[in-house]
Every structure is written in C-alpha cells, then in structure tokens.
Amino acid sequence: MKQNHIYNSVERLGDLLKVGARQAGAEHGLQPVHVEVLHYLSICNRYSDTPMAVTDYLGLTKGTVSQTLKVLEKKDLLVKSIDENDKRITHLKLSESGQKLVADLLPTSLFMNACAQLSPEQQSNIDSSLKLLLRALLTANNLKTFGVCKTCRYNQQTSDGNYFCGLVKQPLTSDDTQLICREHEDI
Amino acid sequence: MKQNHIYNSVERLGDLLKVGARQAGAEHGLQPVHVEVLHYLSICNRYSDTPMAVTDYLGLTKGTVSQTLKVLEKKDLLVKSIDENDKRITHLKLSESGQKLVADLLPTSLFMNACAQLSPEQQSNIDSSLKLLLRALLTANNLKTFGVCKTCRYNQQTSDGNYFCGLVKQPLTSDDTQLICREHEDI
DNA sequence: ATTAACAGTATCGACTCGATACCAATTAAA
DNA sequence: TTTAATTGGTATCGAGTCGATACTGTTAAT
Numbered sequence: 001m002k003q004n005h006i007y008n009s010v011e012r013l014g015d016l017l018k019v020g021a022r023q024a025g026a027e028h029g030l031q032p033v034h035v036e037v038l039h040y041l042s043i044c045n046r047y048s049d050t051p052m053a054v055t056d057y058l059g060l061t062k063g064t065v066s067q068t069l070k071v072l073e074k075k076d077l078l079v080k081s082i083d084e085n086d087k088r089i090t091h092l093k094l095s096e097s098g099q100k101l102v103a104d105l106l107p108t109s110l111f112m113n114a115c116a117q118l119s120p121e122q123q124s125n126i127d128s129s130l131k132l133l134l135r136a137l138l139t140a141n142n143l144k145t146f147g148v149c150k151t152c153r154y155n156q157q158t159s160d161g162n163y164f165c166g167l168v169k170q171p172l173t174s175d176d177t178q179l180i181c182r183e184h185e186d187i
Numbered sequence: 188m189k190q191n192h193i194y195n196s197v198e199r200l201g202d203l204l205k206v207g208a209r210q211a212g213a214e215h216g217l218q219p220v221h222v223e224v225l226h227y228l229s230i231c232n233r234y235s236d237t238p239m240a241v242t243d244y245l246g247l248t249k250g251t252v253s254q255t256l257k258v259l260e261k262k263d264l265l266v267k268s269i270d271e272n273d274k275r276i277t278h279l280k281l282s283e284s285g286q287k288l289v290a291d292l293l294p295t296s297l298f299m300n301a302c303a304q305l306s307p308e309q310q311s312n313i314d315s316s317l318k319l320l321l322r323a324l325l326t327a328n329n330l331k332t333f334g335v336c337k338t339c340r341y342n343q344q345t346s347d348g349n350y351f352c353g354l355v356k357q358p359l360t361s362d363d364t365q366l367i368c369r370e371h372e373d374i
Numbered sequence: 375a376t377t378a379a380c381a382g383t384a385t386c387g388a389c390t391c392g393a394t395a396c397c398a399a400t401t402a403a404a
Numbered sequence: 405t406t407t408a409a410t411t412g413g414t415a416t417c418g419a420g421t422c423g424a425t426a427c428t429g430t431t432a433a434t
Contacts, residue, residue: 002310003302007294009317014201019246059206088381107194113327115190123189129316130196140300275412
C-alpha cells in the first residue's frame with residue numbers, strides 16, 4: 001500500500017509548510033492563507049490575477065477568498081483594478097510592499113534549511129516526483145492545472161522565436177511564459 | 188532555483204489534500220484538523236497517543252489541540268484514559284466508530300484517483316523522494332521525526348527474532364514496530 | 375427583451391488558533 | 405524534606421477563517 005505512505009508524507013509536509021507559513025506570516029500579522037495568496041499573485045500571469053482564479057487555485061469558495069482579499073487590500077499589499085473589457089472582472093496586482101513581503105516570506109526559512117541539506121541531484125529527483133504526483137492529482141480530479149506556457153497546448157512559438165497564446169490570441173514575452181495560467185491545459 | 192519549484196509543489200499538494208480532507212470530513216461534521224488527528228491516532232504507538240504528542244506532530248499549541256480533542260471525545264470518536272504511572276498524562280484511543288471513520292476517510296478518494304494513474308515504479312520513486320524531503324525538513328529544523336522502529340536507533344532485535352526498545356526498555360511485537368513513535372530518532 | 379450565467383461582495387454562524395492564565399502531578403534543587 | 409521549577413493538560417477569550425446564503429451588477433444567450 002504505497003498510496004498510504006505517499007498520503008502520509010504529503011499530509012505531513014503540508015502541515016509543516018503551514019507551520020512555517022504561520023510563523024513567517026505572524027511577524028507581519030498575516031494568516032497562512034494570506035501568504036499563499038500573495039505567493040500565488042507573484043507567480044500568476046495577467047489572465048489569472050483575479051479573485052476567481054485565486055478561488056480555483058486554493059480550492060476555497062469565492063466568498064471566503066473575497067474576504068481574504070479585502071484584508072490584503074486594507075493592508076496595502078495588493079491593488080484592485082477593474083478589467084477594461086469586462087467590468088465584472090477584477091485584477092489583483094501586488095503593491096510594492098506586497099512584492100517586497102513575498103520576497104521576504106518565500107520560501108520560508110524552515111524550507112530553505114531543508115533544501116540546503118540535499119544534493120542537486122536529490123533536489124531534481126524530488127522536484128520531478130512532486131510534479132508527477134501533482135499532475136496526477138489534478139488531472140484525476142478534473143482540476144485546473146495552473147501550469148506555465150511551456151507545458152500548455154495553447155502555446156505556439158512563432159518563426160522569429162517569440163511566443164503566442166492560441167487561446168487568448170495574444171503574443172507573449174519570454175517572461176510571460178514563466179508564469180502560471182488558469183487556462184493552462186496539458187499538451 | 189529548484190527550491191522554489193519544490194516549495195510550490197509541496198504547498199499546492201498540501202492545499203489539495205486539505206481540500207480533500209475538508210470534503211471527506213464535512214460529510215461527518217469534521218474539520219480537516221479532526222481528520223488529521225484521527226489519522227495520527229491510527230498510526231501512532233502506545234507511547235505516542237497523548238495530547239502532547241499530537242501537539243508535536245501537528246505543530247500546533249497544546250491549548251488548540253486540547254480543544255480539538257474535546258470535540259472528538261464529545262463525538263465519541265476517541266476515549267481518554269489516564270496513565271497509571273504518571274497521572275499527568277492522558278492516553279487517547281480511537282473508539283470503534285473512530286476506527287471505522289478513519290478507514291472510511293483515508294486516504295481520500297481525491298488521492299486514490301491520482302495514485303491509480305501512476306505505475307508502481309512511479310509510486311516508489313515518489314514515496315522515497317517524499318521521505319527524503321520530509322526527513323531533511325525535520326532534521327534541519329530540529330523537529331521530532333515520528334518514524335517507525337525500523338529506522339530508530341533505540342530499536343534492538345533479540346536473538347529469537349523479537350524486538351526490544353532500548354529507550355522504554357520494553358519488548359515490542361512486530362505489529363508495534365510498524366507504528367510511529369514520538370521518541371523516534373534516526374540511526 | 376428577457377433570461378441565464380458569471381464575477382464579485384456582504385453577512386452570518388460554526389469553528390480554528392494562539393495567547394494567557396490556570397491547575398495538578400512530577401521532578402529537581404535547596 | 406520542604407521548596408521551586410517543570411511538565412501535561414484544561415479553560416477562556418479575541419481575532420480570524422471558512423462555507424452557506426443571499427445579493428448586486430455585468431455580460432452572454434435566446
């Protein structure tokens with residue numbers, strides 16, 4: 001029953017990370033979920049910086065996320081702006097202090113200590129194993145994958161070496177393609 | 188920066204597991220933390236079934252854990268009993284309905300779906316990678332490892348093939364040695 | 375033009391969590 | 405052996421998460 005072993009390890013890792021996030025966030029008056037939202041906003045692209053995207057990513061309800069965002073806005077860690085084309089949609093951008101805070105918090109020192117003990121080969125093995133498990137978990141449950149453009153079926157490379165998203169019909173810079181997207185779909 | 192990749196994956200896995208635990212627990216009126224406590228009590232040995240051990244395992248405060256246990260006791264999912272030798276210490280045993288519930292809840296269907304997609308080799312790779320990361324995380328931060336006897340320095344094998352713990356000075360059955368222990372220390 | 379779907383907010387109750395204070399049993403120190 | 409510190413656990417409180425429900429405003433479908 002390897003499944004149970006894997007489950008145990010993932011559950012425990014998740015707990016430990018939450019403890020680390022709680023410690024790190026507490027120094028700035030933030031809850032673990034706040035740290036996660038700030039983290040998400042620091043790695044998502046401009047099509048995925050909305051309350052609904054955060055909702056899908058964290059697996060919470062939109063009402064819950066709305067409250068969380070209100071707190072972060074009040075603390076001036078993010079700025080809301082209404083989409084030009086669709087006035088229902090709100091975009092969330094990290095403020096300067098928000099960006100600074102994310103850089104401070106992530107990854108937590110708890111985690112850096114651990115990785116320092118591992119060889120580059122071990123880290124690579126762990127990285128690919130985790131990604132494999134994650135993808136299995138997401139696809140098996142029909143959840144959004146939130147991957148980067150490199151692994152997305154909509155991504156096209158133009159003849160001059162630039163990138164183009166076939167879904168939103170927009171050109172993307174190389175930096176763009178490093179960010180995660182709520183519309184991502186595996187190839 | 189593989190560390191960040193690993194951090195991202197672990198954080199995301201932890202979130203997804205919590206969502207699964209929330210869904211599974213909600214059907215029985217339980218919070219995620221309740222599911223985790225029940226799970227822990229189902230895999231810990233008789234020296235580790237105390238409120239303080241749960242506290243160390245989950246990384247919460249003893250006050251918080253005390254409340255959680257009170258809820259589980261009121262729901263008749265566990266039974267408290269006072270230690271004979273040290274009357275400060277409380278032992279926590281899953282009741283019959285508690286045991287049944289754990290078997291129902293774990294691992295969550297969310298997780299079983301995912302593992303079904305993976306080959307036995309992939310599962311083995313993931314399992315060992317996770318354990319490696321977990322151990323690094325725990326030892327780097329001086330946290331208790333909560334391992335099984337097989338990997339504990341106090342474990343001795345007697346000439347007749349039985350087991351003996353050099354710390355508590357007690358013989359252990361083969362079943363005992365499959366459970367996790369708060370006194371566990373890596374070899 | 376009406377209806378349905380969608381993004382987001384407001385409010386409420388149940389619950390977690392840490393902090394603080396507290397009690398009883400055990401152990402260490404004097 | 406009395407006293408002080410330590411340990412395991414509980415009680416209470418306030419801040420905050422979370423889901424459920426109900427709601428507004430915008431866009432898409434018919």
